[in-house]
Amino acid sequence: MLVPEKKVKTSPLSCDTPTRTILHEVSGVFEAGKFTAIMGTSGAGKTTLLNAVAGEASGGKLSGGVSFNGAQVNSDHIRRLRAFVFQDDVMMGTMTVREAITMSARLRLPASIPLTEKLKRVEEVIELLHLDKCKDSVIGYAKERGISGGERKRVGIAMELITNPSVIFLDEPTSGLDSHTAHSVCKTLKELAKAGRTVVATIHQPSSDIFHMFDNLLILAHGKILYQGPSRDCTPYFAARGSECPRYTNPADHIFMKVLNDQDAITEDEKQLATARVQSLLNEYVTSGTLSRMEEAAAAPGPGVSGSGQEKGAGVMTELAVLFTRARRNAVRNRMILRAKIGQSMFMGLLVGLIYRNLQTNQKSIQDRNGALFFVSVNVTLSAAFGVISAFGVERTVFERERSVGMYSTLSYFLSKILVELPHNVIFPFLQSTIVYFLLNLQQAADKWIIWAMIFVILNNVGNSLGISIACMFADLEMTIQAAPIFILPLMLFSGLFVNQTGIPVYFNWIKYISPMKYRWDRRGAEE
Structure with missing residues (x-):
């Protein structure tokens, strides 16, 4: 009744x-x-x-x-x-x-x-x-x-x-x-x-x-x-x-x-x-x-309801296994996205490398060197952020629906996505960083190259996390894309290229410390 x-x-x-x-x-x-x-x-x-x-x-x-x-x-x-x-x-x-x-x-x-x-x-x-x-x-x-x-x-x-x-x-x-x-x-x-x-x-x-x-x-x-x-x-x-x-x-x-x-x-x-x-x-x-x-x-009295309803579903390990398999298949079957990531990595690597090709170590090359370091740091971070915003915007409705009926926990979904996308978030930035490194004619030493590539990988994953955070704040994909610059542009502005680090007002000074681009291209900022 x-x-x-x-x-x-x-x-x-x-x-x-x-x-x-x-x-x-x-x-x-x-x-x-x-x-x-x-x-x-x-x-x-x-x-x-x-x-x-x-x-x-x-x-x-x-x-x-x-x-x-x-x-x-x-x-x-x-x-x-x-x-x-x-x-x-x-x-x-x-x-x-x-x-x-x-x-x-x-x-x-x-x-x-x-x-x-x-x-x-x-x-x-x-x-x-x-x-x-x-x-x-x-x-x-x-x-x-x-x-x-x-x-x-x-x-x-x-x-x-x-x-x-x-x-x-x-x-x-x-x-x-x-x-x-x-x-x-x-x-x-x-x-x-x-x-x-x-x-x-x-x-x-x-x-x-x-x-x-x-x-x-x-x-x-x-x-x-x-x-x-x-x-x-x-x-x-x-x-x-x-x-x-x-x-x-x-x-x-x-x-x-x-x-x-x-x-x-x-x-x-x-x-x-x-x-x-x-x-x-x-x-x-x-x-x-x-x-x-x-x-x-x-x-009217009836037989009632036996027990407490349906038993609890699968455990965390089963959830991880099932969701990991689905995410892996989704990544493999979305061939256009896979090709787009490969093409983007190679194109942007070649573009930056050819624009700033063979950087010199003299006074005249300081501006080019600063521009190249800033551009590659912004590109790898923003590409990852906006890429995950678009991808998660499509999957969000599926996640919310399945989560609402109790299929799995948020933690299981998040871990499975991270594990599946981790190889992409390592291989593609590594490919792009290698193309840029040798075209820019940076220090020809294996350890320097590896450090350069690892920073690229870290920035890509930071951008990925930033995109997920922004995407989780808004239910609508269009609204998310509209709001993303509000979060990202201040990080670029206070990264050290546009504003002198010592002249930032005290009430904005904290923003520079959460800007991933600052630590990528400004070595002094990382040592402050």
Whole structure:
């Protein structure tokens, strides 16, 4: 039984902050073995209700409770008992379908389950969701060809289904799909419900074929329940109240166009009459026997919930192993990025080397020498920083989604990324530094060359860390790129080339000590 009341702040500038109630004392039951659709106009509270029941609600004020099999459960418990498929399909595009589902199995299933059993379950889920034909295909990204939209949606369901949940919540599973693909996805959900699971999905405006797949229907209007019960009974229910569905008309279209709204209402009086009719239906539902039956079913004692939900998933070492393998594959399969790094290292090395070629040791070459040292230090640092900002900006949504469902810890993700990218952060700056060193005709001694190359490598890794830090501050990639110069330009300004170190105001003096470029080209600064 659920009685949520969620209030959202709408005017943070006012002294007495007003609130808006999204859901108004909503009570209902989602039956086991049934496919239930939550329908309603935009802003009716569909997603809010789904999030509240599934333990995904955040912000605002939520009151009431949720029970499973007659036992009251809290949000943490709910999250361990159910699967939640979000509207947007967020997953690593370089993985294959089998790899994505296998990763979910290895990270989310208890460590007590043998690996062979986990892999067996992966194959069973692939077969159950009809993913056999594309199981070895790369998922792909929005701008890179991969599997189809319907297959992506089923992969998302499979990654959640791997834990064998008894309840599956889905937010707009047909969003962005064509009618055939949407029908295929809903047919899969219907089969999952027939197998004994409780399937609940928000649906905006289904086709007629999809509508007739629903076992139960919950219709929201203005944050309240207007109808709840078997989908086959909704048209007679509204017909008895003056809104008969015409023959050969999609019941869903009739509900949206004539029950929840009146497409023929033109004048203000007609619109007010339509609003009054909706309010009358809302009031009638409250006093109807349907609500009473739902409340009795929710209050009825059941078998309860055994144990504390799903056991804890994989340990830290398993997380590191799985994430390291995925990151390594991602680096290898992103051939364009690999080629770009090699090309950038060679191009920038040759460019700097040819511009400042054969530096002399006389007074006239001081400016060229200072310029060369400053330019290479800035280039290797900024290239690494902006490179990781772009790369992490793409992966951030995947990380946040997987982290939110408890797949792995932040530490495991961070360590795996560092370990995979460390060879790149050593080899490429070493290549660039070698090209620059010999073209500039610096001291021809092995130890000097090695020191030069190692400083290049250190600067590259410092830039990499700087980029990660900046990328973590902002959720949006575009905002991150816009804000990056605010952090980077002061480091360049106080590195020692543009401003005399002894003339920096005391309140800015500390910036020079955190500038990596200062220690690269100004030896005196490193000895201060």
